[in-house]
Amino acid sequence: MGSTEDLDYPQIIVQYSSGFLISKVMFTACELGVFDLLLESGEPLSSDSIAACLGTSTTGMERLLEACVGLKLLAVEVTQEGALYRNTEISNIYLTKSSPKSQYHMMMYYSNTVYLCWQHLTEAVREGRNQYERTFGISSEDPFGAMYRSEEEMSKFMAGQNSVWSICGRDVLAAFDLSSFTQIYDLGGGGGALARECVSLYPNSTVTIYDLPKVVQVAKEQFVSAEERQIAFHEGDFFNDSIPEAELYILSKILHDWDDDKCKKLLAKVYKACKPGGGVLLVESLLNEDKSGPLETQLYSMNMLVQTEGKERTAAEYSKLLEAGGFGAIQVKRTGKLYDAVLGRK
Numbered sequence: 001m002g003s004t005e006d007l008d009y010p011q012i013i014v015q016y017s018s019g020f021l022i023s024k025v026m027f028t029a030c031e032l033g034v035f036d037l038l039l040e041s042g043e044p045l046s047s048d049s050i051a052a053c054l055g056t057s058t059t060g061m062e063r064l065l066e067a068c069v070g071l072k073l074l075a076v077e078v079t080q081e082g083a084l085y086r087n088t089e090i091s092n093i094y095l096t097k098s099s100p101k102s103q104y105h106m107m108m109y110y111s112n113t114v115y116l117c118w119q120h121l122t123e124a125v126r127e128g129r130n131q132y133e134r135t136f137g138i139s140s141e142d143p144f145g146a147m148y149r150s151e152e153e154m155s156k157f158m159a160g161q162n163s164v165w166s167i168c169g170r171d172v173l174a175a176f177d178l179s180s181f182t183q184i185y186d187l188g189g190g191g192g193a194l195a196r197e198c199v200s201l202y203p204n205s206t207v208t209i210y211d212l213p214k215v216v217q218v219a220k221e222q223f224v225s226a227e228e229r230q231i232a233f234h235e236g237d238f239f240n241d242s243i244p245e246a247e248l249y250i251l252s253k254i255l256h257d258w259d260d261d262k263c264k265k266l267l268a269k270v271y272k273a274c275k276p277g278g279g280v281l282l283v284e285s286l287l288n289e290d291k292s293g294p295l296e297t298q299l300y301s302m303n304m305l306v307q308t309e310g311k312e313r314t315a316a317e318y319s320k321l322l323e324a325g326g327f328g329a330i331q332v333k334r335t336g337k338l339y340d341a342v343l344g345r346k
Contacts, residue, residue: 022071023110023111023115024111025064025067025068025071026068026071026073026095026107027107027108027110027111028064028111029064029068029073029095030095030104030107030108030111031107031108031111032054032056032064033054034050034054034064034065034068034074035073035087035091035092035095035096036096036097036098037050037054038050038074038085038086038087038091039087039092039096039098043086044084044085044086045084045085045086046081046082046083046084046085047061047062047065047082047083047085050065050085065083065085068085069085072088072090073087073090073091073095074086074087074088074091075087075088094167095107100166101163101166101167102163102166103163103164103167104163105156105159105160105162105163106160106163106164108156108160109156109157109159109160110160112156113147113153113156113157114303114306114307116135117130117131117132117135117306117307118303118306119135120134120135120306121302121305121306124305124306125305128305129305129309130143130146130305130306130307130308130309131306131307132146132307136149143257143307143308143309144212144257147307148212148214148215151214151218154214154215155218155222157190158190158191158215158218158219158222158223159191159222161190161191161193161253162190162191162192162193162223163193164193164338165193165194165197165252166193168335168337168338168339169193169194169196169197169198170197170201171335171337171339172252172281172283172335172337172339172340172341173194173197173201173202173341174201175333175335175340175341175343176281176331176333176341176343178198178201178202178205178248178281179202179204179205180247181205181247181248181278181279182202182204182205182206182247183205183206183246183247183248183275184198184205184206184207184208184246184247184248184249184250185207185208185234185243185244185246185248185249185250186198186207186208186209186210186249186250186252187210187238187243187249187250187251187254187270188210188211188238188251188252188253188254189207189209189210189211189219189250189252190209190211190215190219191218191219191222191223191224192209192219192223192224192228192231193223194250194252194283195207195209195231196224196228196231199228199230199231203230205230206230206231206232207230207231207232207250208231208233208234208244208246209224209231209232209233209234210233210234210236210238210243210244211233211235211236212235212236212237213235213236216233216234219233220233238266238269239262239265239266242273243269243270243272243273244273245273245274245275246274246275246278247274247275247277247278247279248278248279248280248281249270249273249274249278249279249280250280250281250283251266251270251280251281251282251283252281252282252283252339253283253284253339254266254282255282255284255310255313255318255321256284256285256300256301256304256308256310256311256312256313257304257308257309257310258308258309258310259309259310260321262309263310263321264321264324264325266325267280267321267322267324267325267326267327268324268325268326270325271325271326271327271346272326274346275346276346277345277346278345278346279327279343279344279345279346280322280327280343280344281341281342281343282318282322282341282342282343282344283339283340283341284312284313284318284339284340284342285297285300285312285338285339285340286312286313286314286315286318286332286334286340286342287301287312287313287314289314289315289316291314296338297312298312300312315332315340315342318332318342319332319342319344322342322344325344326346327345327346328344328345328346329344329345330342330343330344330345331343
């Protein structure tokens with residue numbers, strides 16, 4: 001039997017161990033405004049120029065830029081005057097604030113909130129509950145009360161969710177032909193990005209965003225203009241308040257926040273309010289039936305452990321929840337992207 005010296009150090013362990021470091025490099029470059037500066041400059045810049053513009057140390061900025069080149073977030077050209085840096089296409093599209101598909105706000109939410117909760121993943125696994133109390137010193141009994149602990153935090157969360165739907169929204173809404181549904185309620189619709197995609201794809205529809213009063217207020221002030229007349233709002237708590245009648249209800253990334261009992265109660269309530277012939281569209285990241293992947297969904301499920309009361313599920317598990325709520329003729333569509341679609345009919 002060979003000694004441990006005979007074994008190669010597995011590269012996959014190196015990659016997994018450095019995952020946290022990789023994320024923080026990207027988050028820090030976003031937070032400092034590296035990608036925005038390079039986009040606005042219109043030309044490659046030296047590390048000294050970037051450091052001077054952003055008010056950082058020259059040595060720290062040089063190392064950050066080199067790491068971003070290694071991650072293919074920046075490109076470098078070495079000239080007689082020294083190294084000059086520019087954005088790659090992926091950074092221009094996804095990491096600059098001004099891009100329509102910017103993921104900047106999601107990056108900042110992960111960096112400043114999600115990662116802090118993940119510092120207590122060991123405790124979350126031991127205890128089987130979210131870690132808001134240990135992380136922020138606030139009650140974890142109401143996950144969204146913790147997530148929305150300040151208007152600033154709530155606004156960041158909503159902006160982050162909007163950025164997700166800017167790149168994934170059309171895929172899940174086009175998974176099924178929803179053109180026959182003209183009266184739609186988006187339960188927990190937040191900042192309205194998915195509603196906006198919906199009325200764009202189905203111009204004969206109107207979408208009402210049903211969310212907590214403070215969420216609706218921020219959405220009206222910051223995210224949805226009064227000119228967007230196909231989008232309306234309804235203030236309320238859909239667990240405790242009545243749900244108005246509609247033809248289709250969208251629950252995007254809602255059920256994964258809650259345990260099975262709460263999901264069944266909500267779906268039964270939706271079924272009761274739903275018009276005959278109507279339906280409910282679940283938008284979630286689906287696990288394989290044997291739960292062997294996808295890795296992204298498995299990691300999302302870990303995040304549900306540290307931040308919510310819920311988990312990610314398989315298509316069969318969501319189908320059972322829908323059936324328990326009264327829905328039938330259930331269809332599942334995997335989009336091949338981050339989120340998938342499940343449609344149940346009344």
